[in-house]
Amino acid sequence: MSQVSSEGNASKSTRMISKVLTKALKLWLRSQTTKIGHLDLKIEASDRQLLSGSIPQVSIFAQNAVYQGLHLTEANLIAENIRINIGSVLKGQPLKLLEAIPVFGNVVLTEEDLNASLASTLLSNALNDALIKLIPDYSAKSKKIVWQKIILANNYLLLFPADDFQSSYLSEIMLELELLNGHELKIKAKTIAAYANAETDTKYEEYLDLGTDVDIQELNLNPGKLTCQGKININP
Incomplete structure (x- = not known):
């Protein structure tokens, strides 16, 4: 008992x-x-x-x-x-x-999510840092672009800066993302319109290392939705 x-x-x-x-x-x-x-x-x-x-x-x-x-x-x-x-x-x-703990899973971001996130420091800094790397003429001393809109399509996204920046910088930029391995992305700027004195349809390419704490298995860009599957280490 x-x-x-x-x-x-x-x-x-x-x-x-x-x-x-x-x-x-x-x-x-x-x-x-x-x-x-x-x-x-x-x-x-x-x-x-x-x-x-x-x-x-x-x-x-x-x-x-x-x-x-x-x-x-x-x-x-x-x-x-x-x-x-x-x-x-x-x-x-x-x-x-x-x-530190490993976290595995799937994350879904819609086009509405990304547009609602444009004011965040996390996303706006990431976009501007990518632009600095992609376009040699655009340096860290240049005026930081405020982004107005993102459109998701098949395997690429379109970025539109706020009206105040369109005349002096660009009217739109088209980015392609290619997952090379678990922590490295290849970013292509296929079309840049009205960027300073550059011609339209100028192409740039850059590689982005996300670090050893990240292991992306799948990254898919579709109309209206971005999905990501992989692992990230969360540190204390």
Whole structure:
């Protein structure tokens, strides 16, 4: 009888820890984002693993999220080999990662997402940095372009700067993205119209290294939608 009672108490204790961890993980994820419209989270771990703060896998499904100003329609992710400060969490303190974790999954961005993200530092800086690398005449000293619109098409995207920049810089730029390997992209500027004294249809090409923490398996550009599948390491 005492053994059955002991096992029942242990099971209740584990369920409580699982509930506390789920809540803490959701709070941590929400703290990393400005907004999450919908969030599902599932912890997969044994009793002993939960008590030690070592979680083999967490499945995450998020919709309508905003991360550092970047809008995401959908993210379906799996994080593995997670180590956290379980003792502190059970005392009501914030969750912290104790080491880097690999996160695998799929991310979907619509054309509306990208246009809503144009004001973000993350996306606007990435676009301007790419332009600096792609076009030799455009240097870091040049006036930073404010982007007005993005159109997604089959294997390429069109960028339109705000009206104030069209006469002095360009009226539009057409970019092709090619995934060379897990962390390297080839970017082609197929058409640049009315950029300073350059002729239209001038072509430029540049390579972008995303770093060893990134491993992209698929990158697809389709009308109205961008999808990405791969892995990224999240550091503490």
